[in-house]
Amino acid sequence: MDGHHDFIxxxxxxxxxxLTPEVTPYLYNLKLQGVHATVTETYAFQTRPAFFAGLEPDESQICTLYEYNVQDSPFAFLRPFEPFLSVIDSLSLDKYLRGVIRRMAKRQAKKLGHHAAADVMGTEQIPLSLLSFFALSEKVYTDDNDAFAPHVTFFDLLREKRKSWAWIGYPRHFGSSESILSAYYEAEPADVVYLHFSELDWIGHRFGPDSKERREALLKIDQAVKSLLVPSLKAGKRAVIFGDHGMVNVEYELDLKKILKKLPLRTPDDYLSFLDSTQARFWFFTPEAEQTVRAALMALDGGHILEDSERKKLHVDFKHRRYGDLVFALDGPGIIHPSYFSKGGPAPKGMHGYLPHIEDNKTQVLAVGEGIESQERGLIEMVQIYELLKESLLTR
Ligand SMILES: [Zn+2]
Incomplete structure (x- = not known):
């Protein structure tokens, strides 16, 4: 791609x-020149509906990566094999099958028309015998026509204005900052270019937010962003730059798997659980199972059950069961380990997806370019990034 364009x-x-003068000299300077704010993440792991459509999870119906969805599960073909898969799980032989299952589920998701889910299809560390209860929650591309109708996405608005865009990053592209840059140079020219750099996330998980590795990765991204933006900003274009969440230094571990295993209940007959890193979700099939699990969770330090009023306030009070009959959330900077995203071995050193009072879960946004004046906007909600995108890139 060449020429000049607006950037997201x-x-x-x-x-x-x-963003500091030492680690990110270019971005730090941009921040001082433009509109900037600190951003509270929606209480969801999937945040594209928030920043691209201004939608809270209870409006977009997209929250965590996986939802309970027996009907639309791309893993439904595994159902007849559940007894066999339980044995494989219990012997820890699952890793030999995960590749095959992933490829078959990918094909299945495509058949169902769930193209975004097909692109990112994996099995994480979900027990194989439970996969057929779950589906990826984000099924279509955020920039598909009317992706969240009747709500209007930023891309619906671009379409209306007959502006073109290039989407470079998750779920269509993966990989290092270099590979995102090379995808950019190969792409067709567009009025607006969206780039997603994902490296900082996995380095933050692995080495922790205060590590040298994290700072080095961010410096590389700073240089990459500089190489992209300088010519376009000089030519009078604009850019909006933001994160989807922060990164919290993990201070304690909770082995929920071990605690649940001791309960006199059977899964999936009595109940089902999904262990996300900072929350656990439960579905109950008998009243006794609910009582037993509730009592076990209430006895734990480091987390609490989200009651209805808190779920409402967090916008995760759904009218369906897809995100759990009950949600247990960590109170502080801990981690549920092992989880359905991390098996054995050491726990990740950094994590995100915490309740909004955890300061380091917050991210930031800045908007720069011709006609945008320096302004500090304090603390905003993630859904307001959508407003900032419209204000910065659609009003000219
Ligand atoms: Zn992450």
């Missing part, structure tokens, strides 16, 4: 305090 740059896990 998403730097995954760009914590609220990451």
């Amino acid at each position: 740059i998403m730097i995954d896990a760009l914590r609220h305090d990451y």
Whole structure:
């Protein structure tokens, strides 16, 4: 791609305090020149509906990566094999099958028309015998026509204005900052270019937010962003740059798997659980199972059950069961380990997806370019990034 365009740059896990003169000289300087704010993440792991359509999870119906969805599960073909898969799980032989299952589920998702889910299809560390209860929650591309109708996405508005865009990043592209840059140079020219740099996220998980590795990764992204933006900004274009969440230094571990295993209940007959890193979700099939699990969770330190009023306030009070009959959320900077995303071995050193009072879960946004004046907007909600995108890129 050549020529000049407006940019939307998403730097995954760009914590609220990451831009400094030492680590990110270019972005730090841009921040001083433009509109900037600290951003509270929606209480969801999937945040594209928030920043691209201004939607809270209870409006977009997209929250965590996986939802309970027996009917639309791309893993439904595994159902007849559940007894066999339980044995495989219990012997820890699952890793030999995960590749095959992933490929078959990918084909299945495509058949169902769930193209975004097909692109990112995996099995994480979900027990194989439970996969057929779950589906990926984000099924279509955020920039598909009317992706969240009747709500209007930023891309629906671009379409209306007959502006073209290039989407470079998750779920269509994966990989290092270099590979995102090369995808950019190969893409067709567009009025607006959206780039998603994901490297900082996985480096933050692995090495922790305060590590040297994290700072080095961010410096590389700073240089990459500079190489992209300088010519376009000089030519009078604009850019909005933000993260989808922060990165929290993990301070304690909770082995929920071990606690649940001791309960006199059977899964999936009595109940089902999904262990996300910072929350656990439960579905109950008998009243006794609910009582037993509730009592076990209430006895734990480090987390609490979200009651209805809190779920409402967090916008995760759904009218369906897809995100859990009950949600257990960590109170502080801990991690549920092992989880359906991390098996054995050491726990990740950094994590996100915490309740909004956890400061380092916050990210930041900045908007720069011709006609945008320096302004500090304090603390905003993630859904307001959508407003900032419209204000910065659609009003000219
Ligand atoms: Zn992450």
